[in-house]
Amino acid sequence: MKKIGDVILDVKNISLAFGGVKALTDISFDVREHEIRAIIGPNGAGKSSMLNCINGVYQPQQGAITLRGRTFKGMSPRQVAEMGVARTFQNLALFKGMSVLDNIMTGRNLRMRRGLFWQALHVGPARREETEQRAVVERIIDFLEIQACRKTPVGRLPYGLQKRVDLGRALAMEPSLLLLDEPMAGMNVEEKQDMCRFILDVNDEFGTTIVLIEHDMGVVMDISDRVVVLDYGRKIGDGTPDEVRGNADVIRAYLGGEAPAAGAPAALHAEAA
Amino acid sequence: MGPFIETLIGGLMAGMLYSLIALGFVLIFKASGVFNFAQGAMVLFAALAMARLAEWLPRFTGLDGKLLVNVIAFAGALAVMVVVAWLVERLALSRLVNQEGITLLMATLGIAYLLEGAGQMLFGNDIYKIDIGLPKDPMFLFEKTFEGGILVSKEDLYAALIAAALVASLSLFFQKTATGRALRAVADDHQAAQSIGIPLSRIWVIVWSVAGFVALVAGMIWGSKLGVQFSLSLVALKALPVVILGGLTSVPGAIVGGLLIGVGEKLSEAYLGPALGGGIEYWFGYVLVLGVLLVRPQGLFGEKIIDRV
Amino acid sequence: MLYRENGQFKTTYAADSQILPIRQDRIAMMLLLIAAFVVIPAVSSEYLLRAVLIPFLILSLAALGLNVLVGYCGQISLGSGAFMAVGAYVAYNCQARFEGMPLVVSLLAGGLGATVLGVAFGIPSLRIKGLYLAVATLAAQFFVDWACLRLKWVTNDSTSGSVSVAHLDLFGLPVESPQARYLLCLAIVVLFALITKNIVRGHIGRSWMAMRDMDVAAAVIGIRPVQAKLSAFAVSSFIIGVAGALWGFVHLGSWEPAAFGINRSFDLLFMVIIGGLGSISGAFFGAAFIVVLPLLLDKLPYWTGLPMDTATASHLALMIFGALIVFFLIKEPHGLARLWATAKEKLRLWPFPH
Numbered sequence: 001m002k003k004i005g006d007v008i009l010d011v012k013n014i015s016l017a018f019g020g021v022k023a024l025t026d027i028s029f030d031v032r033e034h035e036i037r038a039i040i041g042p043n044g045a046g047k048s049s050m051l052n053c054i055n056g057v058y059q060p061q062q063g064a065i066t067l068r069g070r071t072f073k074g075m076s077p078r079q080v081a082e083m084g085v086a087r088t089f090q091n092l093a094l095f096k097g098m099s100v101l102d103n104i105m106t107g108r109n110l111r112m113r114r115g116l117f118w119q120a121l122h123v124g125p126a127r128r129e130e131t132e133q134r135a136v137v138e139r140i141i142d143f144l145e146i147q148a149c150r151k152t153p154v155g156r157l158p159y160g161l162q163k164r165v166d167l168g169r170a171l172a173m174e175p176s177l178l179l180l181d182e183p184m185a186g187m188n189v190e191e192k193q194d195m196c197r198f199i200l201d202v203n204d205e206f207g208t209t210i211v212l213i214e215h216d217m218g219v220v221m222d223i224s225d226r227v228v229v230l231d232y233g234r235k236i237g238d239g240t241p242d243e244v245r246g247n248a249d250v251i252r253a254y255l256g257g258e259a260p261a262a263g264a265p266a267a268l269h270a271e272a273a
Numbered sequence: 274m275g276p277f278i279e280t281l282i283g284g285l286m287a288g289m290l291y292s293l294i295a296l297g298f299v300l301i302f303k304a305s306g307v308f309n310f311a312q313g314a315m316v317l318f319a320a321l322a323m324a325r326l327a328e329w330l331p332r333f334t335g336l337d338g339k340l341l342v343n344v345i346a347f348a349g350a351l352a353v354m355v356v357v358a359w360l361v362e363r364l365a366l367s368r369l370v371n372q373e374g375i376t377l378l379m380a381t382l383g384i385a386y387l388l389e390g391a392g393q394m395l396f397g398n399d400i401y402k403i404d405i406g407l408p409k410d411p412m413f414l415f416e417k418t419f420e421g422g423i424l425v426s427k428e429d430l431y432a433a434l435i436a437a438a439l440v441a442s443l444s445l446f447f448q449k450t451a452t453g454r455a456l457r458a459v460a461d462d463h464q465a466a467q468s469i470g471i472p473l474s475r476i477w478v479i480v481w482s483v484a485g486f487v488a489l490v491a492g493m494i495w496g497s498k499l500g501v502q503f504s505l506s507l508v509a510l511k512a513l514p515v516v517i518l519g520g521l522t523s524v525p526g527a528i529v530g531g532l533l534i535g536v537g538e539k540l541s542e543a544y545l546g547p548a549l550g551g552g553i554e555y556w557f558g559y560v561l562v563l564g565v566l567l568v569r570p571q572g573l574f575g576e577k578i579i580d581r582v
Numbered sequence: 583m584l585y586r587e588n589g590q591f592k593t594t595y596a597a598d599s600q601i602l603p604i605r606q607d608r609i610a611m612m613l614l615l616i617a618a619f620v621v622i623p624a625v626s627s628e629y630l631l632r633a634v635l636i637p638f639l640i641l642s643l644a645a646l647g648l649n650v651l652v653g654y655c656g657q658i659s660l661g662s663g664a665f666m667a668v669g670a671y672v673a674y675n676c677q678a679r680f681e682g683m684p685l686v687v688s689l690l691a692g693g694l695g696a697t698v699l700g701v702a703f704g705i706p707s708l709r710i711k712g713l714y715l716a717v718a719t720l721a722a723q724f725f726v727d728w729a730c731l732r733l734k735w736v737t738n739d740s741t742s743g744s745v746s747v748a749h750l751d752l753f754g755l756p757v758e759s760p761q762a763r764y765l766l767c768l769a770i771v772v773l774f775a776l777i778t779k780n781i782v783r784g785h786i787g788r789s790w791m792a793m794r795d796m797d798v799a800a801a802v803i804g805i806r807p808v809q810a811k812l813s814a815f816a817v818s819s820f821i822i823g824v825a826g827a828l829w830g831f832v833h834l835g836s837w838e839p840a841a842f843g844i845n846r847s848f849d850l851l852f853m854v855i856i857g858g859l860g861s862i863s864g865a866f867f868g869a870a871f872i873v874v875l876p877l878l879l880d881k882l883p884y885w886t887g888l889p890m891d892t893a894t895a896s897h898l899a900l901m902i903f904g905a906l907i908v909f910f911l912i913k914e915p916h917g918l919a920r921l922w923a924t925a926k927e928k929l930r931l932w933p934f935p936h
Contacts, residue, residue, distance in 0.1 A: 094795075130599065372915050388904075389900055394901065517714055552732055556721060562721070567706055
């Protein structure tokens, strides 16, 4: 039985707008250590924008984010990374010009200290460091079962494998908080099962807290501990999967119109899957 | 005060001419996303065509009358530029469509070399004259207010007016006509434009022809001032800062940028130049642009680049 | 048959991440180095050394430096001629103003001087991107052009505006003969190629490539954009500066600012693009192309047998140069290095077709 800890991420009253477009309005929720928290909602609800705010990519106009006791409204992405937060991207954002191995090695960048001089000589300290980090990355490659393509340029891989590399790169940062932006988008059933397995393993073995944006309701209901529902930039639901499933507002957001009574959960399941 | 105004006006007029060349860059970039390094070579090529045609016409057809000869030479040179545009689109552009910016840039540089070599081979590499009847004598304005009056070169004034007229008509073309709209659509998104039926290749030929037309007018004006020779192609390097200052995609930006740089260059040469040893004009435009870009990385009127992840 | 990896298993990560993991490649490189260091100086004519090989080596070095910036870090620079100029003039001033200054120190000083300029122009790159940055780098080009011409202290108050370097010597040994100059350049180029390859396969190189490919994601991973960009500018301009110093000292002997004008910048950029962006060997391929082609084109009248005056010949040469560039970019936009890599792939399967 997994032990869920205290609140490590607290999002308070975040509002984000691009010019006239309000991406997020007054969003508040918290995330507890070791849990898997899903963010769901129709397209355009602001889910990715929310992750971008946590990550430091966007600076919200209002509100504050408290991460492990440190409150900030706008940190640079690097500072957030240094605090142990990693993420994957909806549109991959992989470094297309590099191999799988190199992509995941970039995730170790924060830990690689040797300066230009030693790098140029590639002996002694620099070489040791490179080899050590390579060993760590190889463990991740084993974990994600992508050994065969480690030297392939990422751009040549099929979509499902690219998604795994994206996850690998985030894992390489050894994060305590992992933000996953639609990690299973565009995958078939088998690939989804693999990805679920990886996510659960990461959560299980390393205790990594996971915040997950996902459209597949089956996955969300199965693996997440708690769920936040967004719609048009506002929070319309927050609680365990079961609580959210029966929430009238949530059903209305996904299906539109009046909320049917008894058959609602199944309909919700079928509609959004 | 007098000399200051003189320098100012001189700068404005020079700036107008820079805008003219910058316009060629902006047009092509707006419509095809290509930064056309060959614009300078196009100016040279067009000017050479017109100069030589104006020379050969009387010789081979016995036509007389400067106006008639010039008009026919202009039309002839324009036809040549359209052919060039068609060839560039057919042979180079259509095959380089999906390449990265820097590849396209280097390709236009290759085209520049090609045009420079071809131009000189076809039309000769002496210094040629273009005489379109621009008066060469200066005029003096405001003789009562300022002592000796303000010296304004009539030639420059006419040139500036022609340039202004061209710029204005091109702006109208972009905003008001259907073709102009199609050009803007293509600049925004090639694939989307194609999918609504806009014929990409024809648009590009049109754009490069219009840029060729602009190059011809610019070549005609600069050529009548300086004579048509190889160094004309270097004039484009003066226009680059104008393009960037105004923002790569903005026609009004090219105008404002041109005026600013024209004035800036002349004023800095006059007032800063002596202190620094002269020749400041060479780099002033570029340094000015660098300064502006630090504050506004997209130029004065350019579109802001937003990265979405 | 000849080029197979069969039986070559790597048992350590260090072995796997060597520069040349395949044994045949290592043997080929050995042979190439022996040919370059021993065979070529012995058999080449003075013309070949002076007019072809030495410029090829020095320009390869400059292209290597530029490739670091443009190919690996994705920052377009149109002002590389200026960095060569700074390298040359700083080195010259070291040599001319300080009695008995060792050659190596002057060369390194040239590199450092260029680095200062490079970092200065790297700072705008933090805000300005793409084509805007490209044109901004032209500011460096024109400013340095002007400074070398107008500021007297740059040329050590030379009256003619041109500077020259007298005899060169390396730790007491004279570097006068073409062979000696060739070997000096070769040694420096091989050293820098190795250093650059090492940097590029380490975490600094990866951070450059990450900035090139997707700078927002790079920031999220924890890569400092400032550090990555400035280090790319610094390393790149150092190498180009040393190349500039070599160009002035070893190849030209005496020069004017026009030697490092904008045409030089364009040439370097051509080398990088045609050779292949983001590839060490690409710098060499590109330099070979750009150095050899004009020499071949100059011989055009002779080969075609057509009577042509020099002017027409040079125009034709210019046309063919431009046309070839465009043709090349259409056929293989990733450059000669990609063609070479494809050929090696095919060689692996040879004699089987697939």
